[in-house]
Amino acid sequence: MKLRISHDMKIRKFTVENYRSITKASxxxxxxxxxxxxxxxxxxxxxxxxxxxxxxxIQDFFSMGQHRAVRSRSFSRRRDEGxxxxxxxxxxxxxxxxxxxxxxxxxxxxxxTPAEKIKIGKIVGKKFTTNLLIxxxxxxxxxTFGVFDTKTKINYDKxxxxxxxxxxxxxxxxxxxAIRDSxxxxxxxxxxxxxxLSILKKDKKYQTLLSKLEKLQKPVLDRLSISLTKGVSNFLxxxxxxxxxxxxxxxxxxSLSPKVIVDDGIKTSLxxxxxxxxxxxxxxxxxxxTKQRAAKKNIFLAIEEPESHLHPNAIHKLRDxxxxxxxxxxxxxxxHSPLLVNRxxxxxxxxxxxxxxxxxxxISNIRDILGVKIADNLRTANMLILVEGEEDRQVxxxxxxxxxxxIKKALEQGIxxxxxxxxxxxxxxxxxxxxxxxxxxxxxLDNDAESQKAFDIAQKNSLLDSxxxxxxxxxxxxxxxxxDMIDLSSYQNKILDKYGVDLSKTREFRNNKQKWSVRVxxxxxxxxxxxxxxxxxxxxxxxxxxxxxLGIKSLNKHHKKPIIHLQKFLEEYLKTNKKSMM
Numbered sequence: 001m002k003l004r005i006s007h008d009m010k011i012r013k014f015t016v017e018n019y020r021s022i023t024k025a026s027x028x029x030x031x032x033x034x035x036x037x038x039x040x041x042x043x044x045x046x047x048x049x050x051x052x053x054x055x056x057x058i059q060d061f062f063s064m065g066q067h068r069a070v071r072s073r074s075f076s077r078r079r080d081e082g083x084x085x086x087x088x089x090x091x092x093x094x095x096x097x098x099x100x101x102x103x104x105x106x107x108x109x110x111x112x113t114p115a116e117k118i119k120i121g122k123i124v125g126k127k128f129t130t131n132l133l134i135x136x137x138x139x140x141x142x143x144t145f146g147v148f149d150t151k152t153k154i155n156y157d158k159x160x161x162x163x164x165x166x167x168x169x170x171x172x173x174x175x176x177x178a179i180r181d182s183x184x185x186x187x188x189x190x191x192x193x194x195x196x197l198s199i200l201k202k203d204k205k206y207q208t209l210l211s212k213l214e215k216l217q218k219p220v221l222d223r224l225s226i227s228l229t230k231g232v233s234n235f236l237x238x239x240x241x242x243x244x245x246x247x248x249x250x251x252x253x254x255s256l257s258p259k260v261i262v263d264d265g266i267k268t269s270l271x272x273x274x275x276x277x278x279x280x281x282x283x284x285x286x287x288x289x290t291k292q293r294a295a296k297k298n299i300f301l302a303i304e305e306p307e308s309h310l311h312p313n314a315i316h317k318l319r320d321x322x323x324x325x326x327x328x329x330x331x332x333x334x335x336h337s338p339l340l341v342n343r344x345x346x347x348x349x350x351x352x353x354x355x356x357x358x359x360x361x362x363i364s365n366i367r368d369i370l371g372v373k374i375a376d377n378l379r380t381a382n383m384l385i386l387v388e389g390e391e392d393r394q395v396x397x398x399x400x401x402x403x404x405x406x407i408k409k410a411l412e413q414g415i416x417x418x419x420x421x422x423x424x425x426x427x428x429x430x431x432x433x434x435x436x437x438x439x440x441x442x443x444x445l446d447n448d449a450e451s452q453k454a455f456d457i458a459q460k461n462s463l464l465d466s467x468x469x470x471x472x473x474x475x476x477x478x479x480x481x482x483x484d485m486i487d488l489s490s491y492q493n494k495i496l497d498k499y500g501v502d503l504s505k506t507r508e509f510r511n512n513k514q515k516w517s518v519r520v521x522x523x524x525x526x527x528x529x530x531x532x533x534x535x536x537x538x539x540x541x542x543x544x545x546x547x548x549x550l551g552i553k554s555l556n557k558h559h560k561k562p563i564i565h566l567q568k569f570l571e572e573y574l575k576t577n578k579k580s581m582m
Contacts, residue, residue: 008298009116009171010330012131014054015107016357020046020091025357027109031348033326035341036334037360038352038369044334045304047352051332052302053086054106055173057136058164061145084175088140104138109150110167123163124156132163172297176283177304231284231321232262235314236277239264280310283321299329307337312432315339316462338370338438343382344577367438374437380414383573384434385566386421386443388451391544392482393418396444396563402552403567406574416570424451431463440573444566446481447471448515470566474559476512483516483543485562490554491546495539501527 016025021043036044092104110132112120121128128149135146147156147163156163221244228242243261260270262277270281283306306322307315319340325331333340342348349360351369360366364379374381387393397418401408410416421430424445431441441464445451451471458464474480488504496502501524503509508522517536524531547554555563 008113009167010111010298011051011108011300012111013107013109014051015105016047016050017105018093018096018102019050019104019106020093021355022046022050022352022357023093023096023355027107028350028357029347029359030330030332032330033322033342033348034330034332035349036332036352037336037341037349037366039371040336043352043355043357047350047357048302048304048332048334049084049175050106051108052173052175053084054108054134054136055171055300056084057086057106057143058134059168059172061143061161061164086138086143088138091138092140098140100140102140106136106138107133109133110171116170119166120163123166124159134167170297171300173300173302175302176306228281228284232277232280234317234321235280235310236264239277242281243267283318283325301325301329301331303331303333305335306333307335307340312339313461320462336370338372338436341366341370341438343438343440363438370438372437378414378417378437378439381417381439382415382577383417383440383442383570385416385418385570386427386430386434386441387418388421388424388444388446388481389540390420391540392444393420394544395482395486395547396566398548399552399555399563400567400570403563404571407567407570410570410574415574424448424454427451427454428458428461428463431458435463440577442468442470442566442569442573444470444482444562445472446479446515447473447477448479448481467569470562470569472562477515478513479515479518481515481517483540485555485559486543486547487554487556490550491543494542494546498542499524499529499535499539501529 011030013027014025014030015027016022018024021041025047036047038044086104088104092098092102096102112128112132117128117130120132130149130151133146133148133150135148137144137146145157145160147160148154149156225242225244228244229239232242233239239262241263243263245259245261260281261267262270262273262281264273264277270277283303306318310318315337316339322331322333322340335341343363346360346363346366349366351358351360351365353369360369362380363382366372367374367379385396387396397411401411407416419430419434421427421443427443427445431443434441443455443464445455455464455469458469459466472480472482472485474484477484492503503520503523506523506526508526509519511519511522514522517540520539521531521536524535529535552560552563
């Protein structure tokens with residue numbers, strides 16, 4: 001289980017009723033990393049924006065200091081040309097009748113730390129031991145608020161302004177829209193950089209000697225430049241550096257934020273770059289903040305379609321970045337990409353479909369929503385085990401079934417399935433194909449140059465990690481394959497009877513500097529026997545049948561560790577992903 005580093009207030013549940021295309025979405029769970037999926041025009045963006053609007057409404061009500069008697073307007077800072085403020089005529093569902101009681105309802109439940117419960121208790125004047133629930137009703141000409149604890153349902157509306165003030169001072173939503181125009185995206189980046197630079201405000205030299213400001217900022221900006229360059233170049237290798245130049249703005253005294261210059265062969269300000277790099281800059285700066293913890297507030301990051309403008313390899317890396325951020329701050333995204341779906345805990349994917357929102361219940365449910373086509377016999381597959389050849393599939397399957405009743409059951413139920421690569425060079429292609437079909441992937445490969453190279457490419461492209469790939473390593477062998485792990489005595493007589501070659505007495509076969517198939521070939525040629533692809537396939541099949549007959553005892557006791565390690569990995573997978581396979 002992933003441990004969350006942050007111990008701050010967090011959002012636990014969210015309810016939306018009668019907002020745009022969404023008629024009801026009750027008490028939706030919000031996790032460290034939540035994924036909104038669904039067909040186009042079904043309300044993913046509306047749900048995401050409803051959550052952002054709710055937080056903005058809380059912040060704006062506090063910041064404007066409105067009194068209960070005058071709540072006749074929508075609360076918003078009018079971001080995104082009005083899309084992130086509530087307007088009754090636009091946002092109340094057109095299909096529903098409108099009268100004086102018609103309203104949109106937003107509820108947000110905060111989980112508090114023990115220290116935060118004490119602070120809220122001081123505000124309301126009594127012991128506070130539960131989560132905090134904020135209710136907001138948007139009518140045509142008014143907005144009403146409710147502040148409750150989740151146990152007694154007592155309404156603390158008399159203290160709402162102080163509670164909203166506390167939330168605003170300690171919790172903030174950062175929203176990155178799907179359509180990322182230059183001004184908005186650059187503003188996100190600059191706001192985040194300003195927060196990083198805010199640590200300098202306490203420096204007396206900064207307050208009195210503006211002429212020295214550039215020099216004081218330089219170490220901070222240099223460190224941030226290095227972090228941003230590393231983050232963005234992971235997605236866009238052509239980017240050589242990100243430079244932060246504050247000189248111009250310091251001279252104008254107009255902003256704490258430096259000018260952002262991107263060098264991808266041509267040094268250009270961020271404002272003049274494409275949408276892809278602007279999006280990545282916003283995400284990268286937030287990732288930087290999660291590691292530095294310079295921001296005093298707890299950030300809730302909401303992103304629409306973060307995969308926009310990215311090629312598949314970058315999306316794989318983006319998935320890791322979002323997971324990294326979610327260890328510190330909560331993240332919610334909307335996406336069309338199967339690569340960003342949470343496959344280990346499918347309930348953390350929220351399906352938006354036909355004006356309703358529900359937590360996903362199994363992986364096939366998500367495949368249907370995303371339109372992922374997969375063979376009927378693989379619809380329940382959670383994990384694809386990639387092997388090099390058909391004989392490898394038969395041998396590994398037999399051994400795993402004999403070693404582990406749990407794995408045998410998972411194979412029978414279709415939770416685990418095999419696919420044959422037809423050569424290690426197909427590793428990246430097959431891995432990408434199955435991941436796009438919402439399957440996790442692991443691989444069992446020969447320990448030879450081709451397979452090692454194939455894995456290096458897959459790892460470089462963030463398709464597979466070392467923990468997911470197992471090699472047929474045999475001690476003392478420079479190169480080895482699955483057949484090297486099998487005890488020669490279990491099949492040598494069959495080869496002798498059919499081909500007249502006694503491998504146990506052939507010098508060429510005993511050369512452990514080469515893998516099994518090369519040694520068998522040289523043994524045949526050394527005994528004046530014809531060797532071709534048909535002969536090789538026949539012998540491999542003969543060896544595979546031997547293992548199917550004899551089982552795990554046909555493996556050399558000194559060489560079977562790779563199979564044991566694969567077995568342990570798969571058993572741990574079953575244990576860790578139990579929820580998603582129920």
